[in-house]
Amino acid sequence: MSTARVGVITFPGSLDDRDAARAVRLAEARAVPLWHADPDLHGVDAVILPGGFSYGDYLRAGAIARFAPVMQELIPAARAGLPVLGICNGFQVLCESHLLPGALIRNENLHFGCHDQRLRVENTETAWTSEYSPGQEVVIPVKNGEGRYVADAATLSELEREGRVVARYLGVNPNGSMNDIAGVTNEAGNVVGLMPHPEHAIEELTGPGTDGLPFFTSVLKRLVNA
Amino acid sequence: MSSAPHIDSVSRAAETPDERQPYAELGMKTDEYVRVKHILGRRPTSCELAIYSVMWSEHCSYKSSKVHLRQFGTKAPESDALLVGMGENAGVVDVGDGWAVTFKIESHNHPSYVEPYQGAATGVGGIVRDIMSMGARPVAVMDSLRFGPADAPDTRRVLPGVVAGIGGYGNSLGLPNIGGEVVFDESYLGNPLVNALCLGVLRKDQIKLATAPGPGNKVVLFGNRTGPDGIGGASVLASATFDEESQAKRPSVQVGDPFTEKVLIECCLELFAADVVVGIQDLGAAGVSCATTELAAKGTGGMDVRLDLVPLRDETLRPEEILMSESQERMMAVVTPEDVDRFMEICAKWDMPATVIGEVTDTGRLRMTWHGELIVDIPPGTAADEGPVYDRPYSRPLDQDELQRRDPAGLPRPDDLRAELLRLLGSPNLASKEWVTAQYDRYVRGNTVLATPADAGLLRIDEVMPGAEPSTRGVAISTDGNGRYTRLDPYAGAQLALAEAYRNVAAVGARPLAVTNCLNFGSPEDPEVMWQFAEAVRGLADACQTLGVPVTGGNVSFYNQTGSTAILPTPVVGVLGVIDDVTNRVRPGFTEEGATVLLLGE
Amino acid sequence: MARVIVDVMLKPEILDAQGQAIARALPRLGFTGVASVRQGKRFEVEIDGPADDAALAEVRKMAETLLANTVIEDFTLRVE
Amino acid sequence: MARVIVDVMLKPEILDAQGQAIARALPRLGFTGVASVRQGKRFEVEIDGPADDAALAEVRKMAETLLANTVIEDFTLRVE
Ligand SMILES: Nc1ncnc2c1ncn2[C@@H]1O[C@H](COP(=O)(O)OP(=O)(O)O)[C@@H](O)[C@H]1O
Numbered sequence: 001m002s003t004a005r006v007g008v009i010t011f012p013g014s015l016d017d018r019d020a021a022r023a024v025r026l027a028e029a030r031a032v033p034l035w036h037a038d039p040d041l042h043g044v045d046a047v048i049l050p051g052g053f054s055y056g057d058y059l060r061a062g063a064i065a066r067f068a069p070v071m072q073e074l075i076p077a078a079r080a081g082l083p084v085l086g087i088c089n090g091f092q093v094l095c096e097s098h099l100l101p102g103a104l105i106r107n108e109n110l111h112f113g114c115h116d117q118r119l120r121v122e123n124t125e126t127a128w129t130s131e132y133s134p135g136q137e138v139v140i141p142v143k144n145g146e147g148r149y150v151a152d153a154a155t156l157s158e159l160e161r162e163g164r165v166v167a168r169y170l171g172v173n174p175n176g177s178m179n180d181i182a183g184v185t186n187e188a189g190n191v192v193g194l195m196p197h198p199e200h201a202i203e204e205l206t207g208p209g210t211d212g213l214p215f216f217t218s219v220l221k222r223l224v225n226a
Numbered sequence: 227m228s229s230a231p232h233i234d235s236v237s238r239a240a241e242t243p244d245e246r247q248p249y250a251e252l253g254m255k256t257d258e259y260v261r262v263k264h265i266l267g268r269r270p271t272s273c274e275l276a277i278y279s280v281m282w283s284e285h286c287s288y289k290s291s292k293v294h295l296r297q298f299g300t301k302a303p304e305s306d307a308l309l310v311g312m313g314e315n316a317g318v319v320d321v322g323d324g325w326a327v328t329f330k331i332e333s334h335n336h337p338s339y340v341e342p343y344q345g346a347a348t349g350v351g352g353i354v355r356d357i358m359s360m361g362a363r364p365v366a367v368m369d370s371l372r373f374g375p376a377d378a379p380d381t382r383r384v385l386p387g388v389v390a391g392i393g394g395y396g397n398s399l400g401l402p403n404i405g406g407e408v409v410f411d412e413s414y415l416g417n418p419l420v421n422a423l424c425l426g427v428l429r430k431d432q433i434k435l436a437t438a439p440g441p442g443n444k445v446v447l448f449g450n451r452t453g454p455d456g457i458g459g460a461s462v463l464a465s466a467t468f469d470e471e472s473q474a475k476r477p478s479v480q481v482g483d484p485f486t487e488k489v490l491i492e493c494c495l496e497l498f499a500a501d502v503v504v505g506i507q508d509l510g511a512a513g514v515s516c517a518t519t520e521l522a523a524k525g526t527g528g529m530d531v532r533l534d535l536v537p538l539r540d541e542t543l544r545p546e547e548i549l550m551s552e553s554q555e556r557m558m559a560v561v562t563p564e565d566v567d568r569f570m571e572i573c574a575k576w577d578m579p580a581t582v583i584g585e586v587t588d589t590g591r592l593r594m595t596w597h598g599e600l601i602v603d604i605p606p607g608t609a610a611d612e613g614p615v616y617d618r619p620y621s622r623p624l625d626q627d628e629l630q631r632r633d634p635a636g637l638p639r640p641d642d643l644r645a646e647l648l649r650l651l652g653s654p655n656l657a658s659k660e661w662v663t664a665q666y667d668r669y670v671r672g673n674t675v676l677a678t679p680a681d682a683g684l685l686r687i688d689e690v691m692p693g694a695e696p697s698t699r700g701v702a703i704s705t706d707g708n709g710r711y712t713r714l715d716p717y718a719g720a721q722l723a724l725a726e727a728y729r730n731v732a733a734v735g736a737r738p739l740a741v742t743n744c745l746n747f748g749s750p751e752d753p754e755v756m757w758q759f760a761e762a763v764r765g766l767a768d769a770c771q772t773l774g775v776p777v778t779g780g781n782v783s784f785y786n787q788t789g790s791t792a793i794l795p796t797p798v799v800g801v802l803g804v805i806d807d808v809t810n811r812v813r814p815g816f817t818e819e820g821a822t823v824l825l826l827g828e
Numbered sequence: 829m830a831r832v833i834v835d836v837m838l839k840p841e842i843l844d845a846q847g848q849a850i851a852r853a854l855p856r857l858g859f860t861g862v863a864s865v866r867q868g869k870r871f872e873v874e875i876d877g878p879a880d881d882a883a884l885a886e887v888r889k890m891a892e893t894l895l896a897n898t899v900i901e902d903f904t905l906r907v908e
Numbered sequence: 909m910a911r912v913i914v915d916v917m918l919k920p921e922i923l924d925a926q927g928q929a930i931a932r933a934l935p936r937l938g939f940t941g942v943a944s945v946r947q948g949k950r951f952e953v954e955i956d957g958p959a960d961d962a963a964l965a966e967v968r969k970m971a972e973t974l975l976a977n978t979v980i981e982d983f984t985l986r987v988e
Pocket of ligand 1: 406657666678
């Protein structure tokens with residue numbers, strides 16, 4: 001097992017925090033639980049914001065979690081280069097925190113949808129995707145009610161121009177996301193937001209396959225090489 | 227809601243023995259009211275009347291079904307696996323390695339017709355709290371649904387709301403939905419069925435019970451504040467036929483707050499782990515009335531409660547209303563005085579309001595005060611356990627023989643089998659249910675081995691409690707029910723439901739261990755419906771005995787009818803099985819080319 | 829063309845979980861002095877003709893049957 | 909005590925799927941003459957003191973940082 005420590009934040013209403021921690025362990029690193037109310041990252045080497053409905057997401061997904069004490073530590077650390085992966089609700093929190101551009105709004109068909117989704121990994125230069133090959137097609141579950149990625153035209157063309165679209169939906173776009181965007185990264189490539197749930201594709205037994213595991217092994221490789 | 231002109235205290239009740247009381251409006255029969263007077267030796271106060279009326283309602287007291295349900299006990303097969311049987315919030319089954327599971331299915335039919343989204347959502351919320359109150363971590367849900375014809379306008383109102391409500395609540399709790407049913411039939415048009423099942427996991431030595439022992443122990447109410455939700459619902463809404471009048475009752479629906487429930491789950495688990503809970507009860511249909519009477523009746527027999535300490539969302543609520551409120555996301559715990567501080571600390575960590583509202587006594591009386599005045603003084607067992615019991619008359623429906631004489635041989639033979647097959651495959655009852663199941667999260671918690679489209683849901687019991695050893699042990703569940711079969715022959719129909727669920731569990735590779743059931747029928751006051759009910763229960767009890775699986779709990783829902791027309795009698799049966807190694811599961815469908823196909827059975 | 833605004837709020841007796849979640853968060857974000865928050869919906873309905881009585885009656889019916897769930901919500905109409 | 913209403917609507921350039929779904933359903937329900945529907949949120953914020961400039965500035969900040977996501981939404985404030 002590597003000595004890398006990956007923090008997983010639990011907000012009230014987080015749901016996939018255990019799943020994310022299990023993925024970290026299967027990738028052979030140590031998962032460190034981080035608590036929303038504790039303004040301390042406990043020296044972790046990377047952080048995952050898991051899926052769920054933080055604070056119920058009644059107002060807007062991720063809107064309240066952004067202000068959690070732990071986020072006041074995370075936001076500057078992410079700006080300084082700490083690898084951060086936001087999955088689903090975590091992606092929404094990263095957008096609300098302005099660590100990533102754009103926003104995630106209600107699915108175009110207005111339904112929560114849970115599917116095994118085909119994706120193409122577009123950017124393999126980020127901290128979380130280096131173990132994929134460019135253009136690799138994978139199957140990873142998506143499950144969201146507010147997963148439609150939107151951004152203004154300028155942001156969108158900047159993302160495309162700079163290759164910051166990390167993954168794209170193939171086949172049916174499950175939520176009406178612009179440009180079929182399933183995930184994006186910041187300029188530095190250390191912060192990644194992803195609507196699909198790679199932590200649900202880490203064991204043959206419980207997922208559609210193990211296509212999600214490289215997200216977690218990528219960051220470890222980065223940390224070991226750093 | 228105006229505030230009370232006076233408080234109907236115990237002493238006032240004694241002084242005004244002839245004051246007219248609205249017992250009939252609360253759904254009580256005259257002889258039931260007379261019995262209350264007899265128990266108390268005076269007329270009840272209005273708060274006491276509220277308590278007796280909800281606790282003696284069909285919904286809470288099982289007064290029409292009790293005499294039949296006893297067979298589940300008397301005919302129960304020997305089972306080493308059963309740790310807690312019927313009578314508690316949910317049964318508990320030993321699955322090995324020190325692990326136990328608890329499961330139960332419950333109906334929320336009438337509320338789901340009135341307000342489909344909230345009715346279904348709070349149905350999930352209620353059954354999840356039942357499972358929590360056993361000391362377990364809820365780990366999965368299932369839903370068994372019946373609607374009118376798919377193309378009927380009212381189905382288009384009810385179905386999307388129900389599915390969104392079950393998904394909206396269950397998904398927000400982080401509970402994978404691992405199976406269920408969707409069935410369409412004319413008879414459910416004005417009365418859909420929404421039956422929700424929850425599965426929980428706990429360590430064998432950590433079972434919690436709904437009991438309030440130990441005089442001096444504190445009674446804590448925690449969770450959401452109490453509001454005017456579903457007031458009168460338990461006795462009126464849950465047991466009355468739908469008619470124009472139900473429109474007038476509409477504002478009394480309950481709404482759910484899944485976020486609070488999710489936090490409540492984590493908070494409860496931390497309270498259990500810290501071992502600061504002596505007894506615990508969820509607040510269901512009859513709210514504070516039910517929790518206080520049941521806890522007190524199963525403990526050392528008494529409890530003193532200061533009802534004015536109950537935290538309110540609406541300050542104008544009267545004590546009667548507080549007692550009947552169905553506000554969701556509330557629990558009641560019994561805590562030793564030494565542990566109260568620790569209990570409160572854990573609740574504060576989760577931002578969960580918690581208030582000490584009373585104390586356990588050994589007086590044999592449940593006493594409640596309102597700003598110093600005694601408003602309730604009753605022996606709690608008389609409300610909780612000693613309600614009326616009816617052996618209602620039943621008679622075989624007049625058309626039963628005629629129905630059974632019908633013979634498929636007499637049906638016309640279709641000319642075009644291919645067209646007929648396509649019509650069948652395209653019919654709502656056989657078509658893919660993906661539109662429904664896609665709205666449910668089946669992945670969360672990472673232990674779902676099988677869900678849709680498998681015959682049974684299969685869950686690995688891993689990482690349930692922090693620090694537990696990794697495990698390959700698994701639990702399979704299936705729910706089934708067929709109203710048409712049951713209408714043709716209630717005895718055999720109930721058995722077929724059990725047999726199907728049993729086979730489904732076996733088909734994924736698990737060993738069936740225990741049974742839960744939700745019995746959805748028309749009015750018990752209709753002798754023909756009562757006959758269907760009696761026969762179905764007899765059939766199910768006999769079949770459980772034959773197959774060697776005990777019934778661990780369940781729920782009865784009567785008065786499922788539109789006007790005077792009852793729904794098809796619909797016993798929904800859930801079977802739970804265990805598999806030692808989930809990697810040995812059997813997947814549905816043909817997974818390998820060249821494999822041999824065998825047909826078992828006749 | 830006229831615009832009719834339909835404001836839909838939960839009935840006062842119904843638990844407003846959304847408003848409650850916001851109100852609970854406010855002090856943590858440094859906002860004090862807020863007694864309560866309630867969250868509802870706002871619809872902007874553009875109608876083809878003028879907002880005369882007939883049109884308003886139509887929008888009211890629309891609000892009753894579709895925009896609001898009158899089991900748990902109240903609504904109000906106004907022309908903008 | 910005063911009440912400040914915050915209305916939050918999606919920016920016009922962002923597709924409002926909910927509003928569209930309603931607009932599409934209307935003709936089926938027999939409602940004609942509606943050109944478009946947009947759905948937004950309405951917040952009723954009760955403040956402890958009077959709705960003076962300082963209080964309104966606070967609510968405005970609250971709207972900017974919490975009630976609305978200005979990347980995709982616009983908001984307006986008014987005292988009721
Ligand atoms: N309401 C529901 N909730 C969850 N799962 C459901 C529901 N209805 C059907 N399913 C699942 O969808 C699958 C197919 O259901 P169904 O068409 O009824 O098949 P079957 O006739 O084999 O039971 C099953 O795995 C079943 O558990």
